[in-house]
Amino acid sequence: MLSYRHSFHAGNHADVLKHTVQSLIITALKEKEKPFLYLDTHAGAGRYQLSGEHAERTGEYLEGIAKLWQRDDIPEALTPYLNAVKAYNSNGTLRFYPGSPLIARQLLREQDSIHLTELHPSDFPLLRGEFQRDTRAKVVREDGYQQLKSQLPPASRRGFILIDPPYELKTDYQAVVKGIQEGYKRFATGVYALWYPVVLRQQIKRMLKDLEATGIRNILQIELAMLPDSDRYGMTASGMIVINPPWKLHAQMQTLLLWLHGVLAPNGTGHTLIEQVVPE
Numbered sequence: 001m002l003s004y005r006h007s008f009h010a011g012n013h014a015d016v017l018k019h020t021v022q023s024l025i026i027t028a029l030k031e032k033e034k035p036f037l038y039l040d041t042h043a044g045a046g047r048y049q050l051s052g053e054h055a056e057r058t059g060e061y062l063e064g065i066a067k068l069w070q071r072d073d074i075p076e077a078l079t080p081y082l083n084a085v086k087a088y089n090s091n092g093t094l095r096f097y098p099g100s101p102l103i104a105r106q107l108l109r110e111q112d113s114i115h116l117t118e119l120h121p122s123d124f125p126l127l128r129g130e131f132q133r134d135t136r137a138k139v140v141r142e143d144g145y146q147q148l149k150s151q152l153p154p155a156s157r158r159g160f161i162l163i164d165p166p167y168e169l170k171t172d173y174q175a176v177v178k179g180i181q182e183g184y185k186r187f188a189t190g191v192y193a194l195w196y197p198v199v200l201r202q203q204i205k206r207m208l209k210d211l212e213a214t215g216i217r218n219i220l221q222i223e224l225a226m227l228p229d230s231d232r233y234g235m236t237a238s239g240m241i242v243i244n245p246p247w248k249l250h251a252q253m254q255t256l257l258l259w260l261h262g263v264l265a266p267n268g269t270g271h272t273l274i275e276q277v278v279p280e
């Protein structure tokens, strides 16, 4: 089943959180000269047209990136992310939203490598087209979870793995834990970031419990909620679970979460959460 299209949701509050964390991790990894692999298991189309039919229909980006990309009180830690967004909107009008592969492309260096997988028959060619001339990148139409076995450990022994499935299948909540376990078995020092939506809180509690039961150490949970938990309103919050987070990430996100919540949920509904769920 591949009915999910990220173009309906690009630039929403969940993307803002996800891509903020993504950009902070990449920025931290660049502090060392040594190259690293960026592996994006569920990469999407790459670029999303915000004036297109899909984004216009939901208008989700208006409650997300549109609220913050041109503010003049941006915290410094948000700069790499927002500069990447601005690079795709150089005339000052928000027309395109870069997904995780394009944010990575903007932030990675010549010596780093990029491995992207996407299965959707319409999104895959779009993604491949974006990277046609990028010699750092490999774009394949394969199952993202399989990459956690076949691509790890990377030759460079440094890596950042983003796992961002659509969760249209309930089994995704178990598949992500199994996938991470497979990856970690091969490459325990990698940085893994898993995105999750809060639709039913119980699903997330169970997923976290399963992840804790794997014995994996050093797990940070980061969450931004627009509304209180509810089983009636769809996605009320989203989060990132980061394994082996760069040491500054906890402090950076503690500050940024409050700022993002203030801008994106001005009525104060919802919550922020940052917690080391498993110690080092």
Ligand code: SAM
Binding pocket: 002, 004, 005, 006, 018, 041, 042, 043, 044, 045, 046, 098, 099, 100, 101, 117, 118, 119, 120, 123, 142, 143, 144, 145, 164, 165, 166
């Ligand atoms: N990571 C992207 C970003 O931040 O811009 C968004 C990705 S979107 C949430 C999830 C994508 O995963 C969809 O484009 C979907 O087609 C793709 N997908 C679903 N199952 C997959 C699988 N098993 N392997 C690879 N891609 C898959």
